[in-house]
Each structure stands twice: as structure tokens, then as C-alpha cells.
Amino acid sequence: MTDSTESKNPDRSAAMARVWATRRERAANPVCCCGCGTALAVGKDPKRQKLFCHGHDGRLHSLLRKVLRGEASRQDIPLAARANLARIRFVQHDHQIQKAFTNPGQHATRRGPTVAE
Numbered sequence: 190m191t192d193s194t195e196s197k198n199p200d201r202s203a204a205m206a207r208v209w210a211t212r213r214e215r216a217a218n219p220v221c222c223c224g225c226g227t228a229l230a231v232g233k234d235p236k237r238q239k240l241f242c243h244g245h246d247g248r249l250h251s252l253l254r255k256v257l258r259g260e261a262s263r264q265d266i267p268l269a270a271r272a273n274l275a276r277i278r279f280v281q282h283d284h285q286i287q288k289a290f291t292n293p294g295q296h297a298t299r300r301g302p303t304v305a306e
């Protein structure tokens with residue numbers, strides 16, 4: 190990098206700018222979190238923004254249960270659902286469902302007695 194006047198790491202700043210641009214875009218164009226891709230109407234109050242088409246929360250719920258049973262891949266969880274994980278009520282109220290979002294690989298390393306951490 191030739192820009193030595195930038196005090197922060199320029200690569201990092203650019204990456205963060207991209208992340209925030211994506212977040213703003215998502216907030217402006219909300220889509221159903223079940224992965225069907227249907228655009229949702231933007232609510233006036235962001236806290237009450239709808240996350241699903243009518244009844245589609247059940248579709249995500251059944252997908253997550255499939256992931257937990259090993260019948261679907263964690264990769265199949267829609268990006269919109271991951272992005273709004275903290276706002277999806279049935280996920281926050283169900284610790285079992287939350288496991289569908291966590292990386293099984295991380296659990297495996299934590300369980301091992303030889304891990305240095």
C-alpha cells in the first residue's frame with residue numbers, strides 16, 4: 190500500500206466499508222429469512238421490521254431442524270437468516286435451534302483435551 194497517510198490499516202477500512210454497505214443494502218431491501226428471496230415491505234420502525242413472508246418462519250424452522258438432524262447442510266441456511274439471527278424470535282427462544290447456526294467443527298475442537306486454548 191502506498192497510502193502512508195492513512196493511520197488505520199487501509200485494507201481493513203475498505204473491508205469494513207464493504208461490510209457496512211452490504212448491511213445498509215440489506216436494511217433497505219429486506220428479504221424473507223426463509224431463503225425464498227421474496228422482498229419484504231420496509232417497516233417504518235426498524236425494530237418491527239418483518240423478517241418473513243406470512244407463515245415462512247415455519248419454513249426456516251423446519252430447515253433448521255433438518256440441519257440439526259443432519260438432513261440438510263449448515264450451508265443451506267439462508268444468508269438473510271444468519272444476518273438476522275439475533276432478531277428471529279423462535280431462534281432466540283430455542284437453544285437447540287441455535288445449534289444449527291454454530292459451527293460443528295468448533296465444537297469438535299473445544300471438546301478435545303489436547304486443545305491449547
Ligand SMILES: [Zn+2]
Nearest residue numbers: 221223225245
Ligand atoms: Zn420465505
